[in-house]
Amino acid sequence: MQITKQADYALRAMLFLAQLPPNQRASTSQIADEQAIPPSFLAKIISQLSIAGLIHTSRGARGGVSLAVSPEKISVLDVVEAIDGPLALNECTLNPAICPSGPDCPLHSLWCDAQAELVSRLKKTTFASVVRSSEA
Known part of the structure; x- marks a missing residue:
């Protein structure tokens, strides 16, 4: 499993915003x-993050982008799912009926357990904790 390039860019953009002083905005060009995010790609990402309620955007000379909530309340999982949708290590973890082996698949519980661990870890990891660890 690999997150998309778009999710990676979104995570980097959110980390940049999380490192700004409170109530400060950044321009999309900044x-x-x-x-190192292509501006046209970033525009789409900013739109998706705004729709998800993770950032605020404003136009004009004093406009820019800022976090909609504190970095303590935004998890890595929030951002990945805002961009890529629900996390799935295998399609059967979201829809068990899709498995050709049916309900007796010996790998199903492995995929579900691994996914639960990954989701838990990403959900517990907030942008505030990432900023703190990068400053240490």
């Missing part, structure tokens, strides 16, 4: 430049 985020794109400092995080």
